[in-house]
Amino acid sequence: MARRAVTVESDDSQKENSGPRTSERVKMERSAKTSAKRETLQTHEADNDRNGDELSSNEEDEAQDEEDEDEQGTGSPKGQKRARLNVDGDGMPIKDETKGTGRAHELPRDDDGYIPGSIVRVQLYNFVTYDYVEFSPGPYLNMILGPNGTGKSSIACALCIGLNFPTALLGRASDLNSFVKLGADKGYVEIELKGKKGHGNLTIRRNLSANSKSSTFTLNGQSASGKEVNSRIAELNIQVGNLCSFLPQDKVAEFARMSPQELLRETQRAAGDANLTAWHDTLISSGKEAATLKEIALLELIIPVREYSEALKRYQDAKVEQRRLHAEVQRLKERNAPAHELLAKLKKQYNKLNAAREDKKKSAKAKFGAMKKKYDECDTLETEVQNYLNALDNLKREEKEIAKKISELERRIKNLDDEIANPPEMEDLDVLNSELRILAQAQREITHRQSELQDRQRAHANEVGKWKAAINEAQQGYIFLHESIARLNDVNHQKLQQLARWDRDCADTIEWLRQNQHKFRKPIMEPAIISVTVPDKAYATAVEACFGGTQMKTFVAQCEEDYDLLNHLVNDTDKAIGRRVRVPTWFRPYSETGLAPPPLSSDEMAAMHFDGYAIDFVECPQEMKWYLTKELNLHRTAIALDSKKVPVAQAMELVSRLGPRGEGGGATFIAGMTQNRVTRSRYGKRLPQNSTYDIKPARNFGQSSVDKDAMKRFDAQIATAQQNLSKLEEQVKGLTEEEARIRTEFNAKKAKYDEFMERKKAVQKTQEKLQRMEINRASAQKQLEMERNKPSVKDRRADLNRKTLINCQKRAKLARDYNDLARAVIAEQAEATRIGLQYLQIGANAKALEKLVKQHDEEFQTTYEEYTKVNEIFQAAKTESKEKLDISRAKLDAADPEISARFREMENNHEMDEMTIEGIRLELETQEAELSMNLNTNAGVIEQFERRKAEIESLSRTIEGRERRMAKIEKSIKAAQDNWEPALEKLIARIGAKFSAAFDRIGCAGEIRISRHEDFDKWAIDILVKFRDSEKLQLLTGQRQSGGERSLTTIMYLMSLTEEARAPFSLVDEINQGMDARAERLVHNELVEVTCQSDSRQYFLITPKLLPSLRYEERMKILCVNNGEWLPEERNLGNMMDMIDTFVQRQSRSNASA
Missing domain, CATH: 3.40.50.300 (P-loop containing nucleotide triphosphate hydrolases)
Known part of the structure; x- marks a missing residue:
């Protein structure tokens, strides 16, 4: 019995299998659709007719240019697995697989009895x-x-x-x-x-x-x-x-x-059957797809109807609010009209008085300007008079000063004449010049000798510089030597500081031990990290690989008594460093026969290209070597820096050789950066085994150690430098004495030359003084004549009195003009004050009235803006409701009868009343996402005059496409079910028979x-x-x-x-x-x-x-x-x-x- 993989929405859906296929049913029931759909929309059309009458008001304009939006197909999510569909949305044909009869296919069994995969x-x-x-x-x-x-x-x-x-x-x-x-x-x-x-x-x-x-x-x-x-x-x-x-x-x-x-x-x-799961998956996916298509069709029918209902409600609500606000705007406008008229009249009077007030202010300002000009002119004349009076006072003082100055000039001329007539005694300049020429010749000779001395000094200075450089170089070498020795001696201190950072207990024990070695019979050897060095740093990494972390920090005792005492003081009690610590200690009685011999002889070492054993590359106290050989086997660990030269397999065979008593059989060797540990199994054939490990670069033995050859070189350099220093000091001493003698002779000659030069300068200074006195006497005589020839004081006094009288006459006229202007300004100022008071009163009245009007206007403006917004909403709602009505009619006309019946059932049961557009759209998107192909819909912007027609055509194409798709899906379901269900029934029947029989037994x-x-x-x-x-x-x-x-x-x-x-x-x-x-x-x-x-x-x-x-x-x-x-x-x-x-x-x- 075939079953449809769809969810039963109503009793009607259960009758589908008994009727014709979907595509045939669509053709047969086209004629029966119209009456049912019209019946469904009857109420909506009546509402729309009433709306049409209301929307024909003269106050609103219908908007006709809104753009249409076509349906957009949505693809299925990438994560979903879908049955394959062809480009038309049809299911791909399923091959008619052979139905399984009997047990599963028997796999070929090989001769050994196993089947593939066993x-x-x-x-x-x-x-x-x-x-x-x-x-x-x-x-x-x-x-x-x-x-x-x-x-x-x-x-x-x-x-x-x-x-x-x-x-x-x-x-x-x-x-x-x-x-x-x-x-x-x-x-x-x-x-x-x-x-x-x-x-x-x-x-x-x-x-x-x-x-x-x-x-x-x-x-x-x-x-x-x-x-x-x-x-x-x-x-x-x-x-x-x-x-x-x-x-x-x-x-x-x-x-x-x-x-x-x-x-x-x-x-x-x-x-x-191997295809059971595939058939089952096909039935599940196709069944879900068929149910999804029906659900999408129903949701696409509900959406425009719900949109129209909501749009109609928005239109009716907007219309009521628009009418109310329009009436309120008219009432406020009529109420505010008288106040606006009175305010306009007051503003007109205010502006007229303001113009008259400004005219008076300009006239008064002009007169004030004329008064200021007269005042400034009078002030300038007053300043001139004061200057004249001051000049009269100055004439008296000037007359006395001129007489005093003439007397002083006459006395000065007389003094200069006396000095010129009686000059001081002075040497003959010609005699002095002759003496100076002789001294100049002597000075040139001294200068020549001095030049020769300077050349000798420069030559000596260069020689001294060379020797000083040599001395400095020797001293620097000496200093560098001691610094190098200090650095080399400080390596152990650096190691101890480094050890303290990662093992404080061990470092503290070393410091305590250095102060308390006297407590032990024999010296306790410090750990290898301090006491062992690798002079050739090329072997530091290989040697360090032979040590473990504990072995690096082990204290070595030379007798059992010291071993027990060290453990007691350090590990067992806090007597040593104030706290109990855990440091490794070691002691073994020394025995020359207790060591295993090296695994390779010298010749074998050379043949295997080994550089030597690890013990050959370390320096340490002799007492420490017993620990390194007994505990670490450094005398048995061969090392080669070049791993390519070492034949590892042959070396492994050599080092794993057994002795005559079965001893040995294993050792360690290092080739390059790889450590090879060769052992033999303790059971069976005791075959050799080699474990390899990569070694890490040295951290503890990589530091520098004391280079004894360098110390010898530094000693030789110090001795040579000290000999050269002594020779240089003697030569420098002789040069210094010779330089002092030459400088003494040069200073004596120079002092005598300077003495003659001072005498010549004294004669020249006296001559220059007499010349200046002649010049000063001529200048004083000229100034005396100028003072005697100045104008008479009496004439200048008469001229100043005349100028003062003229000035006073001008000031009197200016005072009369200023007085006339002041009287005119007072009269105009009184008139301006009267106009100003009237201006202020009317302005205050207008301002009070304007405030009142503004309050009324604000209420009007707020109401008007609200009205404008509501009116825009009203117009938009009106246009939207008409468009939604057309769309819902088209959708209902194109709907499948089964979907229409389901829609009417939901409408009668009021199931859509609580549904929202957002919720329906979300559900529609969810259902469409489950489909594996997009619906072929037109996605462009359509011309307005073709909008409604194109939308109906698009809906029709979508419905027809989905009907074809539904038919293909049903065909796919039947094909898969015809294969799957019989095969599954037979399989379960066989399993069930065995299961029931087993339980019966x-x-x-x-x-x-x-x-x-x-x-x-x-x-x-x-x-x-x-x-x-x-x-x-x-x-x-x-x-x-x-x-x-x-x-x-x-x-x-x-x-x-x-x-x-x-x-x-x-x-x-x-x-x-x-x-x-x-x-x-x-x-x-x-x-x-x-x-x-x-x-x-x-x-x-x-x-x-x-x-x-x-x-x-x-x-x-x-x-x-x-x-x-x-x-x-x-x-x-x-x-x-x-x-x-x-x-x-x-x-x-x-x-x-x-």
């Missing part, structure tokens, strides 16, 4: 409880036995993790590094899978690290990625992630808690049913069981049945599924927990029966217990797991067949002896 071998290293194990399962039933805690479930974990399935499937630790054995750094899981017939096996190794949550893979020994591993696993159809194929211990209860829907999907994946009842539903994703498998005669069949759940009952049901279902399974192997872990002995025995026998047939697949059963006398088949393989501290190294000792043979032989011997 597990041939498992190897574990440092995995959970295992150090190392390797075993080979059989191709049929594998029973893994062992006590609790031995690691049986670890094998299930290994299969899951080794095949790159997530750890969440195990229900245990989620991090990969949690599966590495405690105490180990790394581990791995290696699984060998059977390949296809004629091809080699596939070996997968997954390497794990305890320090990282990541891992690496290899495929047949080649590095590979997790994706490559998954691809190869998928090719073999291995289903570790399916609880029907792989049921770990911690997931047994989860199987019963699986929902029936999950159980169906997992069963389809594990058994039956144990005296219980069980049944498996298919639970059908309108939605294909809700189809399910119900497992019903009955364990008591008094109860009915009940659905298996995670809570209803007991743990043993759930385990029994689970294993019965898995066994029923085994013959139909497609996976190459299956696993169940401790499924028999909680079962009684009877049920466990029956389950075991059933399992052996099902899994040991010739065509059975590989099966793993993990259990910690077994009942006696269970059924055994030759195809079974028993894997026993045990652990403990004393397991033998030989792997054959755990072989069951060998153990049985040994037991039989012992029994035979016992019987024979008896």
Whole structure:
């Protein structure tokens, strides 16, 4: 029976299968649509007619230029998986697969009995409880036995993790590094899978690290990625992630808690036709798509009707508010008119008085300007008169000063005449010049000698500079030497400071020991980090690699008494440094025969290109070498800086040689930056093993040490520098004495020359003084004549009196003019004051009235602005309501009858009353996002005159496209269902028959049913069981049945599924927990029966217990797991067949002896 995967919206939808297909129904019912749609819109049209009358008011204009918006198709989200559709939105045709009859396809079995994908071998290293194990399962039933805690479930974990399935499937630790054995750094899981017939096996190794949550893979020994591993696993159809194929211990209860829907999907994946899951997915996706298309059509019909209803409501509300505000605006305008008229009259009077006031102010300002001009002129004349009076006063003083000045000039001339007539005595200048010429000649000779002396001084100075430079160089070398020695001697101090930063206890102990060595019989050797140096820094890294962190800090005692005392004072008590510390100490009695000999002779060292042993490259106290050889084997550690020259394999063979008494067999050598530790196994053939480690650059031995050759060179340089310094000091002393003699002679000659020059300067100074006196006498005579020839004081006094009289006459006239202007200004100022007072009064009246008018106008303006806004809203609502009405009519005319019926039902039930446009649009977007293709709609801006017509055409095309799409979807659903449902029914029938028969054999009842539903994703498998005669069949759940009952049901279902399974192997872990002995025995026998047939697949059963006398088949393989501290190294000792043979032989011997 075909079922449609759609949600039932009403009783009408259930009748669709009995009528014609969707496309035919659309044609048949076109004529019946109009009456129903008109009936639906009858109320809306009546409302719109009333609105049309109201909207024809002269106060509003209809807006006709609003743009249309076409429907936009929305694609499905990228994250969704959809059935493939072609460009028309039709489902792609599904191939008519052969319907499954009988059991699943049988995989080809190789000669060894394994089928492709079976597990041939498992190897574990440092995995959970295992150090190392390797075993080979059989191709049929594998029973893994062992006590609790031995690691049986670890094998299930290994299969899951080794095949790159997530750890969440195990229900245990989620991090990969949690599966590495405690105490180990790394581990791995290696699984060998059977390949296809004629091809080699596939070996997968997954390497794990305890320090990282990541891992690496290899495929047949080649590095590979997790994706490559998954691809190869998928090719073999291995289903570790399916609880029907792989049921770990911690997931047994989860199987019963699986929902029936999950159980169906997992069963389809594990058994039956390989296309079951694909068919089911097609039905689910196509069914959802069909329901989504109907829901979209209904939502697209509801939206315009709801939009029109809301638009109509907005229009009616806006109209009421617009009418109210219009009336209010008119009332306020009429109320404010008289006040505006009075205000205009007052403003006119105010402006007229302001003009008259300004005229008076300008006239008064002009007169004030004339008055200021007269005042300034009068002030200027007054200043001139004062100047005249001052000049008259100055004439009296000037007359006295002139007489006094004439008298002084006459006295000065007389004095100068006396001095000129009686000049002082002075030497003859010619005689002095003659003497000076003689002295000049002597001075030139002295200068010549001085020049020669300076040349000699410069030559000596250059020589002295050379010797001084040599002295300075010797002194710098001397200083550098001592600084270098200080730095070299300070290395130990630097080491101690560095040690204190990372081990304060050890550093404090060293400092205490240096102050208290007297307390011990023999000196205690400081740790190697202080007392050991590597002169050649090229070997510092290799030598330091021989030391461990503790060995670097170990204090070495030379006798047992000192060893005990040191531990007592430092480690056991706080007597040494004030606190108890933990520092390593060491003592061994010295014995020349207690050391193992070096592994290589000198010739062998040279042949292997080793530079020497580590002990050859260190400097330390002799007492320290016993520790370095006995404890660290530095005399047995060969070092080569160039790793390329060392044949590692040959060196490994040489150093691992055994002595005559079996001693030796291992040593360490360093090649370049790699340390090789060669050992021999203590068991079996004792084969040599080589462990390599990368060494890090030296941190402690990399510092500089004292260079003794450098110290000798510095001593020689100091001695040479001191000899040169003595010679230079003697030469400098002689040059200095000669320089002093020359300078003394030069100074004497220069002093005598300076004396003659002073006498000549004295004669010249006297002559210059007489010349200045002649010049001064002529100047005084000229000034005296000028004073005697100045104008008469009496004439100047008469001229000043005349000018003063004229000035006073002018000032009198200006005073009369100023008085006339002042009287005129007073009259105009009085008139201006009167006009100003009147101006202020009218201005105050106008201002008060303007404030009142403004208050009224503000109320009017606010109301008017509100009216303007409401009117715009009203006009927009009017236009919008008309457009929404047209759109809703078009939508209803184009709607499918089924959608129209659903719409009318919702309208009659008032289901749309509470729906909002935003909510409907959101729901529509959600539904459209579920479709995998966009609807073909026009997305441009359409011309206004074609808007309504284009919209109707677009809606029609959309509806027709969806109807075609619905038809294709229904065809796709039928094709998939015709394949899937029969195949599923046959599979469940076969599984159910085996399941019921198995339950019958144990005296219980069980049944498996298919639970059908309108939605294909809700189809399910119900497992019903009955364990008591008094109860009915009940659905298996995670809570209803007991743990043993759930385990029994689970294993019965898995066994029923085994013959139909497609996976190459299956696993169940401790499924028999909680079962009684009877049920466990029956389950075991059933399992052996099902899994040991010739065509059975590989099966793993993990259990910690077994009942006696269970059924055994030759195809079974028993894997026993045990652990403990004393397991033998030989792997054959755990072989069951060998153990049985040994037991039989012992029994035979016992019987024979008896």
